[in-house]
Amino acid sequence: MALTPAEQREYDSSFEVEALPWLDDVYRFALSLTRNEADADDIVQETYLRAYRSWHTFERGSDGRRWLFTICRNAFLRTRERARHQVELEDGDVEAVASQVAENTGATSGDERLLTRLDLGPALSEALGRLAEPFRSAVTLVDVEDQSYEAAAEILGVPIGTVRSRLFRGRRLLQQMLTEYARDAGIPTPMTPVVAPVATPQPHR
Amino acid sequence: MSDLPKDPGAAPAGAVAVDCSMVLQQLWEYLDSELGAEKMQAVRTHLTLCTKCYPHYDFEKAFLDAIGDCRCTTCAPHDVRCHVIEALRRAGFCPDERAGVVNQ
Numbered sequence: 001m002a003l004t005p006a007e008q009r010e011y012d013s014s015f016e017v018e019a020l021p022w023l024d025d026v027y028r029f030a031l032s033l034t035r036n037e038a039d040a041d042d043i044v045q046e047t048y049l050r051a052y053r054s055w056h057t058f059e060r061g062s063d064g065r066r067w068l069f070t071i072c073r074n075a076f077l078r079t080r081e082r083a084r085h086q087v088e089l090e091d092g093d094v095e096a097v098a099s100q101v102a103e104n105t106g107a108t109s110g111d112e113r114l115l116t117r118l119d120l121g122p123a124l125s126e127a128l129g130r131l132a133e134p135f136r137s138a139v140t141l142v143d144v145e146d147q148s149y150e151a152a153a154e155i156l157g158v159p160i161g162t163v164r165s166r167l168f169r170g171r172r173l174l175q176q177m178l179t180e181y182a183r184d185a186g187i188p189t190p191m192t193p194v195v196a197p198v199a200t201p202q203p204h205r
Numbered sequence: 206m207s208d209l210p211k212d213p214g215a216a217p218a219g220a221v222a223v224d225c226s227m228v229l230q231q232l233w234e235y236l237d238s239e240l241g242a243e244k245m246q247a248v249r250t251h252l253t254l255c256t257k258c259y260p261h262y263d264f265e266k267a268f269l270d271a272i273g274d275c276r277c278t279t280c281a282p283h284d285v286r287c288h289v290i291e292a293l294r295r296a297g298f299c300p301d302e303r304a305g306v307v308n309q
Contacts, residue, residue, distance in 0.1 A: 023281050024279075041285045044289060048292065049293065120274070128275060144275050174268075
């Protein structure tokens with residue numbers, strides 16, 4: 001049914017105010033899925049077009065960012081299905097990859113100061129970019145986009161337990177990559193600190 | 206048998222009991238605020254008292270904060286923003302110029 005001019009103005013206005021402000025967030029998520037700026041550009045356009053056409057189905061007052069992330073994820077899956085050249089790891093393979101990751105990273109090696117000696121911004125961005133799916137989207141949604149496990153599960157279309165498992169393994173993989181990054185950068189291994197301990201708040205004794 | 210708790214962060218009577226191993230296992234869920242209220246409180250209390258677990262908490266918190274900071278470093282390029290607005294306009298979207306959201 002066609003909207004009256006006044007209804008159309010209201011439709012566009014609410015979309016502009018409630019959906020467009022999340023463009024940076026949707027772009028970041030799209031980029032984390034595609035790992036390619038041109039593809040992310042396409043996915044973001046597709047996401048917003050679909051969101052605009054379905055705006056009447058959006059429940060006002062609900063989480064617009066979560067809704068857009070879901071559309072974005074679906075747009076990505078459709079694109080990938082069409083392209084059929086990108087192979088995603090299945091959970092069985094994921095287990096194999098994860099089992100190769102050393103559990104003993106920074107904290108468990110006894111050096112929480114490792115993080116303070118790394119220039120974390122570039123190192124983490126690069127590590128996130130290298131992180132394989134399906135870990136990357138779980139880490140991006142929960143750790144970068146601050147989504148709850150429940151929201152991430154809904155967006156990714158998987159059970160909460162799967163989100164938790166992917167998230168934790170993704171984090172361990174990231175920590176492993178950061179440890180390697182530190183070694184490559186010539187930063188001494190965690191067991192041989194060369195700088196004074198950084199003051200951190202201590203627990204009450 | 207001594208009445209003293211074996212674990213420095215042991216819970217008082219009636220509270221949810223957690224030991225170091227459980228705290229370390231659930232540290233990420235605690236940092237994500239994904240544990241139930243009672244467990245959140247139990248882990249919080251344990252971390253306040255336990256000098257063994259606290260450095261782990263400190264490290265993992267710094268790690269997760271650092272990942273969260275990635276949010277501030279990536280924004281949609283201007284071109285992407287323009288492409289989205291153009292595509293929406295072609296679909297009939299007519300932005301309210303006064304609202305200024307489109308031009309942000």
